[in-house]
Amino acid sequence: MIQDTVTEDIIMRKPKFIAFLFTTIFICFFIFDPSQSIVGHLLEPALGDPEKSGFYGRCVTASMSAVLLVLNLLAISWIPNFRLQVITVWLQLLILFLSFFYSFDLSFEFIRSKIWFMVTQGIFTTLYVSAISIVIASFIAIIGAVAKMSSNGFAYAIASFYTSFFRGLPLLMQVYLIYLGFPQIGYVIDAVPAGIIALSLCYGAYMTEIFRAGIMSIDHGQWEGSRALGFKFGLIMRKIILPQSIPLIIPPTGNQFIAMLKDSSLVSVIGVWELMFLARTLGNKTFNHMEMLITAAMLYWMMTMVLELIQSRIERKYKKQQSR
Amino acid sequence: MKLLKPLLGTLLIAGLLSVNSANAGAVLDKIMSSKTIKIATDANWPPQSFINDDNKMDGFDVDVAREIAKRLGAEVEFITPNWDVITAGNWYGRWDMHVGSMTPTKQRAKVLSFPAVYYYTPASVAVHKSSKVSQVSALSGMKIGTGTGTTFELYLNHDLVIDAEGAPAFSYEIDNPVVKSYETSVVALDDLRLGNGVRLDGVVSSLPTILEAINNGYPLKVVGTPVFYEPLAVTVDLGDNELNAKVASIVAAMRTDGTLTTISKKWYGVDYATVK
Secondary structure (H helix, E strand, O other): OOOOOOOOOOOOHHHHHHHHHHHHHHHHHHHHHHHHHHHHHHOHHOOOOOOOOOOOOOHHHHHHHHHHHHHHHHHHHHHHHHHHHHHHHHHHHHHHHHHHHOOOOOOOHHHHHHHHHHHHHHHHHHHHHHHHHHHHHHHHHHHHHHHOOOOHHHHHHHHHHHHHHHHOOHHHHHHHHHHHHHHHOOOOOOOOHHHHHHHHHHHHHHHHHHHHHHHHHHOOHHHHHHHHHHOOHHHHHHHHHHHHHHHHHHHHHOOOOHHHHHHHHHHHHHHHHHHHHHHHOOOOOOOHHHHHHHHHHHHHHHHHHHHHHHHHHHHHHHHHHOOO | OOOHHHHHHHHHHHHOOOOOOOOOOOHHHHHHHOEEEEEEOOOOEEEOOOEEOOOOOHHHHHHHHHHHHHHOOOEEEEEEEOOOHHHHHOOOOOOOOEEEOOOHHHHHHHOOOEEEEEEEEEEEEEEEEOOOOHHHHHHHEEEEEEEEEOHHHHHOOOOOOOOOOOOOOOOOOOHHHEEEEEEOHHHHHHHOOOOOOOOOOOOEEEHHHHHHEEEEOOOEEEEEEEEEEEEEEEEEEEOOOHHHHHHHHHHHHHHHHHHHHHHHHHHOOOOOOOOO
């Protein structure tokens, strides 16, 4: 939250804005025709059968829905506590979302019978493939970043060619190229190693740029000072430059890990039984595709939420260290 | 730079460990000595092959694969790569055999070999229940969905050559369709169920798959008689003639002693193992 010094009037207190809001919402509802919705059914005693209420019913239900929505927004605006406000809006959006899925008429029994397997097989595979890849990618990124800043033309050329190539190709294509291409030169690699190599190389290329930017942000004077004291390259890096640049590198690296968690779904094309693969296949026999897709979506979402929490913890920790 | 050395070393060792012998002719020896066979199949094709309630591979193809392995005296391990990775050939020993309802075509025979046809499935056209189409030829010029890289797609593109023995002749009944290719034709059925002409006017797929979808409440119907009969074969990589001969004799024995018919009746309720 930005701490502003000027406090403006709350927009929900302006009658003009509320009128404008109401009209817009009313028009939207009117177009989508809510006479068959829950509101329409609740108004049944007054309007009669929702299917036969016609234009009049449509007007009444649309205005009723708009009134309810505007009242809800007003109520939220009266909540004094910022945190409480956020939680309320979150809960409302979540309930809206879930009821949207609920309206698909999903077979929850089927989801219950499959969810344990999706966690033990799917999430487990997704997590370990991503975790190994992010570690390798970090190593590649350190080496790549150093090479990209080097005055050695050879090292710079290799590093810049690498980042250009692997950032320039779709990850899916890299997965295929590594899985199908390596055997052509005599190395037959299995699906999981092939996927890990593809993810590491691709994300290594992105992270090279992150690491380079992190290292470059340390004032050059520190480098000159260390050199003046007679320190060697490796020592300066380990003891002076990296400790200061790591707090800058960690947040975007966390972002990359979250992105990789989802991109690891591309490995499913070469037959790794990770979460995306299971989402596509488990529902096939009984044609419960929607169930599995939504379950997997929720699982991915939960995983990223946990990771976001961890990331914000780490960020806070480094912030404390810096301010000390 | 000290980090670089162990890293390269591990990568190299990992690479070397996973190198399998891809020597031609050695596949059968490898199966016999290790007593295991890696069989590739698809996890997306009920009732041929799918993941069952116990989260294990199951289905018609899977049963046939298990029986072949049993008669070879080997344990099965199933692998589920994407269809296009299988049909690309050059397996380099990643898996030894593929039992997954593959039609032997001339193009595929350039990179794969087909030792034995084990059953024939009718390929049919499905439309939405509300569709007024009553014969296949009425779908000319309309939006037809199917799986990419399948014989159904080749049929729609008027480019299908079936050169297996005993396959009945066929003719192209749909002219100039707008072909929409999906990852599998099951996804096409999902689009067709949205309504007549919403995204698709029809889907070409195997009759058992369409019937299975209808059994599971898809609002679809089958149009006319099957457009062609697909012979479906066991597939192995090029080069091992001993394995070819062995598989051919095993499948022939399974046909004569009625095992194939039994498995077919178990999964389809009909005998697809012999030509009509």
